[in-house]
Amino acid sequence: MKKIQIKIPVLLPQVASEKDTCVERLIKALEAKDGLERVHVADEEANGAPQLCFHYDPDKISIDRIQSIAERAGAEITKKYGHLLIKLSGIRHTRHARQIENKLLDIEGVLEASVTAAGMVRLEFDKNETNFDFIAKKLEKEDLEIEESSTNEGGLNKPAKSSENLEQKESKQQFSEKDKHAKDSESYAGGEEHAHEHGGILGKNTELIFAIISGALLGIGFGLSFVESIPEWVSLALYIGAYFFGGYFTAKEAIETVAKGGFEIDFLMLVAAIGAAILGEWAEGALLLFLFSLGHALEHYAMNKARKSIAALSDLAPKTALLKKDGLTEEVGIEKLSIGDTIVVRPNSKISADGVVVKGESSVNQAPITGESVPVDKVPVEDTAKDYSKVDDIKAENRVFSGTINGNNTMEIKVIKEARDSTLSRLVKLVNEAQTQKSPTQLLTDKFERYFVPSVLILVVTLLFAFLVIDEPFSASFYRAMAVLVAASPCALAISTPSAVLSGVARAAKSGVLIKGGRPLEDLGVITALAFDKTGTLTEGKPKLTQVVPLGDIQEEALLKIAVAVENLSEHPLAKAVVRDGKKMLEGSEIPEAFNLEAVLGKGIKASLEGDTIYIGNLDLYEGLNDMKPSEEIVEKVRDLEGGGNTTMLLRKNEEYIGIIALMDTPREAAKATLSELKKIGIKRMIMLTGDNQKVADAVAKEIGLTDAWGSLLPEEKVEAIKKLKEKESKVAMVGDGVNDAPAMANSTVGIAMGAAGSDVALETADIALMADKLETLPFAIGLSRKAKAIIKQNLWVSLGIVALLIPATIFGFANIGVAVVIHEGSTLLVVFNALRLLAYKK
Structure with a gap:
């Protein structure tokens, strides 16, 4: 049995992680082939890329055949399965996100879907059964608008006006949409103050304004009801006005949901309010709609604070760059920059692309990307003609990132990544994906809700018929059932974990x-x-000269000069460390020149210096050199230094041992x-x-x-x-x-x-x-x-505790609809604002 390893990105270019379900599909497909005993993700990686390890029988299958089968299977999977990350506008709240998620999963061919209240959608689908256009139409029918979309290969892209087919779109890593999907002034990256779907004739805050008007009419009507000289119809008219303004958006959502065959809390609240009106409890019904509307408006406003923190990441990158070509400078869109281009970055302006400094020195504020509070000094690379796009270990002082802010001097930057592949673009994409990954607690609460909601509805229906068992009118049973319905609505539970996760990821x-x-x-x-x-x-990851130990009569400075002179001829990392740190310690002293370097692999070096032969190396070097071996005392000193974590070099001049140099990768x-x-x-x-x-x-x-x-x-x-x-x-x-x-x-x-x-x-x-x-x-x-874990726990206790107290309280008549809705909406807002505390978290 033999083994061979192949990089996963070679087989599945669209797959970003070895944990992707497409990797599992590929493994299953390959293990079915004769001669392949086992296929699995390898423990080690090749140049950072995850690999598949193939255990095969060489008598049954060749390496070339394995490569061919694997590439063909990978191509089939890539052709068959699509991955999408979409930014939507129109998601109203967590429960609405869950509805959309279920509707997407109902589409034939959609294998995996995750939708967040922030509007991020992660999809995996079978291209043979559905495509992006079909999914987009389904979302359009739900009154949702696609702001940005991407495959796994690129960052989020604004929808373009185009009629290309799906394959053409995918090859460009972006998807076109109908004209109405393209947004002009409003976009995800812009971070609107309030989601437009709640807007109206009074602008983006219409829902909040309507709620306030509803509250004012309710308050005036309630106050006037105590004035005997004013007819009752005046208060009634004000209550009806409060119903209109408080129930407008609730009714709108309820009607839209029911028309599509859905059944949501908005509809139940509307039924409860209408029921209160039928029973003559206009004030209570108006209070219910006012608080529900106000609660929704504040919930949207609060959640938008967390969304804006994430959306602000997209605003970090400037939209244009100053491209230097043939001695001339012109302003171009960052999407037009190519690897190898040179851009000019003026003082106090944002850097437009990931790259290396080729001209000019400045300090750069990297806080937007790395969180570092102190600006980092940047200097040009030594070789400006080199292609750094494939280099992994670029020095921090040479490298700059898109979205960071230049200091007081002009710099010229050589672009090493296209805009869609920049560190900032990847960061934005990964943060957006992070929102769609549900936490263990959220999965638990989702499971709980699946059983809880039907149980509540059964309880409410049962209570509607309580008048058949208890000596009370139907109106009393109906009122109690509506109160329980309000009390048991799991709004706070639904939003308790997502709001904390969103805030935590944003912070x-x-x-x-x-x-x-x-x-x-x-x-x-x-x-x-x-x-x-x-x-x-x-x-630190790089050795430093830690000790210089003279042996015999030689002075430390003279020993160090000999070491620096000889090591100056070598390219070994330890030699470079000796030269770098030795010159600092000698403070500009004149260093003699050595000649005739000879290297002994893994043991040390030999060179000529001022007529003497100098040896520098480990103890093994002197074991096979000649009979002039180091004394026991010298060996013991070397062993002591090595025991302290040092790498040692023993120096010999002709036949005399003159000193020991110790280096260490210092903490x-x-x-x-x-x-x-x-x-x-x-x-x-x-x-x-x-x-x-x-x-x-x-x-x-x-x-x-x-x-x-x-x-x-x-x-x-x-x-x-x-x-x-x-x-x-x-x-x-x-x-x-x-x-x-x-x-x-x-x-x-x-x-x-x-x-x-x-x-x-x-x-x-x-x-x-x-x-x-x-x-x-x-x-x-x-x-x-x-802190996030603690807040999630607090939110769960609050949301479940309120429901546990309110349900029996409303069943036994200790709380009416008014009290239930005040506590219900209060608990929803409490968990949201509690989660928002994470945005202000400090060490």
């Missing part, structure tokens, strides 16, 4: 933390253990303080997983305050380490760079990638991505998650 994005949905938002708050990769996560400055803060907020175990030897791991762990350090681990052993941790701690988060650590992150409860800005792989693979390469962001993310 995190504002501080440079991408949380991909409700599940990681909730899970991060309950983790008890954190596993860290070492290199580049807890440490980040913020590591110790951050781990201390994590300990204070209740993280019990903090474990470092590293491929370095155990001595190095222990030294770093002791210095920064880790509880455990597990060294000498291969990538697959890190996965086993995470599984072992999960057995003991149940909830474990893995923190790494999202590339080499992807398998371990995938097996943890929550995978957290650091320095995700500029790393497509980290953005795609992690559950939570810290855009800045800063460890100190971690306590904020965990704190926000805990």
Whole structure:
């Protein structure tokens, strides 16, 4: 049995994650082929891309045949299944979103659908059974308008006026719509103050104004009812006016829903209000409609605050750029920029594209992307002609991101990503997708509602016939049933979790933390253990010269000059670190020139300096050199330094050992303080997983305050380490760079990638991505998650508690319709505004 691995993006170009259902379909299709024993997602990745691992019998099938079968199966799946992310306007509330979700799932060919109250729709469909145009028409019939749409390959695009067929549209990663779908002044990116579907003759706040007018008429009518000299019909007329203004939007929604065969709370509220009028309780009916209308208007307004925080991300990128071509500068739309183009960024203006600095020096405010509060200094790259679009490890001082703000100097930027692929575009798309991912609590409440709502309706129908059993008129039974109907409506429950998730994701994005949905938002708050990769996560990821130890009569400065002179000839990363840090320590002293460099692979180097032969290397270099081996005392010093986590170099001049140089991948400055803060907020175990030897791991762990350090681990052993941790701690988060650590992150409860800005792989693979390469962001993310979890719990207690109290209170007559609607609407607003507190969360 042999194995071969193939990158998933090669087989399924439209699939962004190995967790996509299309990957499962591909695996099932391939495992049915003769000769393929097993197909699965590989633990390790190739250049950051997830891979499929094929276990095959070489006697039955060849590698070429596997490649051919896999590519053909992938092409068939890509041709058959479509993925869509759509931004809609017209979604009124959480319950309406759920209705639309169910209607989309009813469309033949739609396999998966998720709709949020914020208007984001995620769809997976069978292209042989349906297409975007058909889905769009269905949405149009629901009085919804498509503002933006995309496939998995591109960012959100505004609908264009075009008559291209579906295949042409998909090849461009955007979909056209009818003219009426194109919005001129209003768009998702603009972040309207209030959803237009609630607008009317008085503008976007018509519903709120109508509710206030209703309340005023109700109040005046109620006050005049106590004045004996004023006829009763005056108060009645005012109540009827209150009915009109308070019930206008409720009736509109109810009629639209019923006309489409739906059955919603708006209709039930309308029935309750009409019932109150029939019973002569005009004041109570008017109060019900006034409060229900006011509650809806305020709910829309409050939820829009969270939507605007996310919509504001889209506004970060400027719409145009100053393109420099043939010595001339012209203003063009950012969509016209190509990789390799040079753009000019003027002082105090936004940067239009992801790129590298090729001319000029400035400081850049990266807060919109990474959350960093201090501007970052930028300098030009050394090789301006190089193609940096394929380079993964571009230095922070050379790289800039679309949407960040230039300081006081003009810079020229070489574009390395098209507008739709920029870090900002990907961030916006992933945040929008995050809204459609339901949290465990939301899935639980959805399940609860499926059983609760029919139960309430059965109870209400039963209470309607209470007059047959109890000695009371039908009017009393009807009134009680309507009161129970109002009391039991699960409006607060429906919005309690989505509002908190939306607010939490929006608040995190504002501080440079991408949380991909409700599940990681909730899970991060309950983790008890954190596993860290070492290199580049807890440490700087680059070696530093830590100690210079002279042996014999030589002075430290003279030893350092010899080391810098010889290492200056080498390209090895450790040699570069010695030269860089050594020159700083020598402060401009003259360095002699060395010649005739000879490298001994994996052991060290040899060179000539001022007539002497200089050797620099590890102990193994001198084992096979000649009989002049280092003394036991020197060996012991080297071993002591290595035991402290250092990488050592022993220097020899001719036959004499003259000194030891020690380097170390030093811990980040913020590591110790951050781990201390994590300990204070209740993280019990903090474990470092590293491929370095155990001595190095222990030294770093002791210095920064880790509880455990597990060294000498291969990538697959890190996965086993995470599984072992999960057995003991149940909830474990893995923190790494999202590339080499992807398998371990995938097996943890929550995978957290650091320095995700500029790393497509980290953005795609992690559950939570810290855009800045800063460890100190971690306590904020965990704190926000805990706050979100607490608010979700509070909202559940409030929403379920109110229903549990109100139902018996209305059944036994302790509360009338007026009291029920006040408490019902009050609890709905309470959970929404409670969730909005997350937008103001601070560490």
